[in-house]
Amino acid sequence: MGRLVYTAITSLDGYVADAEGGFDWAMPSEQVHAAVNAQERQVGTMLLGRRMYEVLAAWEDMPVDGAPEVIREYAEIWRETDKVVTSSTLERVRTARTRLVRSFDAEAVRELVVASPTDVSIGGPTLAAHALRAGLVDEYRQYVSPVVVGGGIPALPPGIRLDFELIDERRFANGVVYSGYRARRPW
Template sequence: MSLVFSALASLDGYTVDTSGSFDWAAPDEEVHAAVNARERGIGTYLYGRRMFETMHVWQNIGSGDEPAVMREYADIWRDADKIVYSSSLTGVTTPRTTVEPVFDPAAVRALVEAAPGDVSIGGPTLAAEAFRAGLVDEVVLYLVPVSVGGGTAALPTDLMLDLELLEERAFPAGTVMLHYRVSAPAA
């Protein structure tokens, strides 16, 4: 199985802008459906505290008048295991979720090797640790047609990664999906 880092990012490479907002990254239905199709193979999500706090809203989506793609993603998210790496978070209220106080590369490597499906690592800060440890196998970026000028970089800024393009897809509204294999781990 693979450890996959996936993110929505601005064209200039940020997951949030300088004010911490990512409203500009909300996917349209076609992009959301493509994300759902890719995420169906994920059995476990690895998150840092901030990313988990952003994503845990999916636990309660699906009983209202949300679009079908949102309800589908909520089901995908709820059906997967979640591991949150945090030294400050002591517990969580979402099912199928555990908290680990530290990110242990050897434990993550063993988890990925034993997993029945792909494992996703969410959030650029936690992903940077996995990139530095040489754990990330694939990168999927959905580049949104906006330049935000700064914020949190999607990929580590202090690390060179050698990537091999596996797939690309342009969506009508301008978002572009780029799927890469990490062909050489961090140097």
């Protein structure tokens, strides 16, 4: 059985994008990228919201010859991973190994995770909010960038209470701090 994992690169004040939608401040260093790649290698299926999919779809045909190893490696991970995009507005997907669903179905996600021999990731704060509210997220992985952006798109939804326990942490040379948390279940 896999785990449902939500990973976010955030600002110190908890945003994945600033008020203008920018996230250039979150570009990972090679060291951070290598850490993310190591985690993503454990994922067999990515669940993505529309905006996250539109950003990441560039990896499908991005020329990576001559790029740093971490870039070539992530392009390979992207291309080899199954993807499910949840969107009511996207007309079609343009990447291989990708299917489109129109709405978030908590039971379908639960069944996918239980049946998966590998981890399943959920990407994008809007889609992740549905899974967090449904109590489906097993791990939350946060890479905190040393910047305050003052507003924008929050990594975590307002108005919910979730209890987690710290299971991993790491500091990077560029000031990014990683924290990995496991959901505490009442059962």
